[in-house]
Amino acid sequence: MTEDRVQFDAECRAAGLRLSAADHEALYQMWLEWLPERQRLRDAIPQPEEEPWR
């Protein structure tokens, strides 16, 4: 089992998802495609001086 797969299964459990095998696989493929975008979001850390209340 790949590292991605382990991570995905853990996230599904954390979200409380109980899915059919087909839905689980389809969601995994979509999640895999989304990972780079999610990482870009997580890497984009706003600086404190950017916050509107500063």
Place this chain on the structure above:
Amino acid sequence: MALSLADLDLRGVSEAIGRGDVNCVAATETYLERIQAHDRMLQSFITVMADQARARAKAADTEIERGRRRGPLHGVPVALKDLIAVAGVRMTAGSRVLDAHVPAHDAFVTRRLGDAGAVILGKLAMHEWAFGRPTTDGPFPTGRNPWDVRRAPAGSSSGSAVAVAAGLCAGALGSDTGGSIRGPASMCGLVGHKPTYGLVSRAGVLPMDWSLDHVGPMTRSVWDSAVMLQAIAGADPDDTTTRHAVVQDYVSALESGARGLRLGLLRRFYVDWPELNAEERAAALAAFDVLRSEGAHVQDVDAPTLDLAMPAWVPFLSEMYEYHAQTLRTRPEAYREALRPRLLMGALVTAQDYLRAQRIRERLRREVDQLLERVDALVFPGQAGPAMKFEDVPTTGVMPASARYTAPWNLLGLPACVVPCGFTRDGLPLSIQIVGRAFDDATVLRIARAYERVTDWHRRRPDPARWRL
């Protein structure tokens, strides 16, 4: 006179009624006959409200006979995306989940159109829950593009675009969470206006993502959209996002032209995107030249955080998941197989991702607000390319990369309008998009009209003789 209503825009129908060339009942019958004749192929209506429409048209004629005409929408046949409630009429959102759902109350926008005298012809096809894939089969087909019935009209307000473009109604309402008004309007050669967030109430409209959803008009001309927007805009106690709505006069400034207006062209992010269709690029750049020749000052501008707009849009699917979670658990089979993983993606968004997206959204908002202090509006190609064949529409991924042309403007809630700007060599419509300041929808529509009035793309009609496979 021999009147071909199907060739007219909403204004033409309205003026024909105003002159007495046609009465409201006859206008309604013309559209009902056209739906009967063509919609088996075009698949744009889920529910045709023939009896209610006839009754409404008759009442509209009676009012005219008594000397009362409510305004430009009086007696004009229009239709609604099937997530906008009409009391007593089934509302499906294009999904088996709701195939027996009959709302008890009109949506705010339905009420407003009724108050303006419009005749509601029916409920229009859409992508399942505004997020499914295009389909031509099953209980809820999503519609065929009247410019080429082998192609999809895009979505999710697919039926709205198909029906207006094909002359099956004079105007329609759609909804837009990531581009669902502007995409189909572009693909079908229409004007599609996503109003400022908070200008038009969503009360009685089924949600996709609450903080990104907008309701707006889809029509053959800018004037038509302005008139429909005028009818539906305004504060509604049942939708608190409208509490600060600023309603302008959307019609009176339409002919003011583009002279002296400053337009910011988002060249790097949109025009230079390598995946932009070459014909779309050429047509859009030519359109901006037309605006220059009309006296607008067009300058290149940039908002670097646009690069993060799509990563920031996806976490809002958690709003959609929140709405569907229980039904997904109890009746997953009621959703189409292709939609389920897209809905479930919302379950995998962490609170931190959602909040990070909100912070990026604010960064982008500040950048764009600063641009809009220097220019009156932003302009760019309306879409990444023309309508696709059904078999070529991507079936994987949460959102297509081409959503960059529309979805960022849902994040910011700014008014955004697409207007036809040409056709491909294959005869498929192309568009430009105009984005303005919050609650300055009037300027956006004015710029759209300034382009429209010196071009004739919006006067072209698809040929019914080609509506066969």
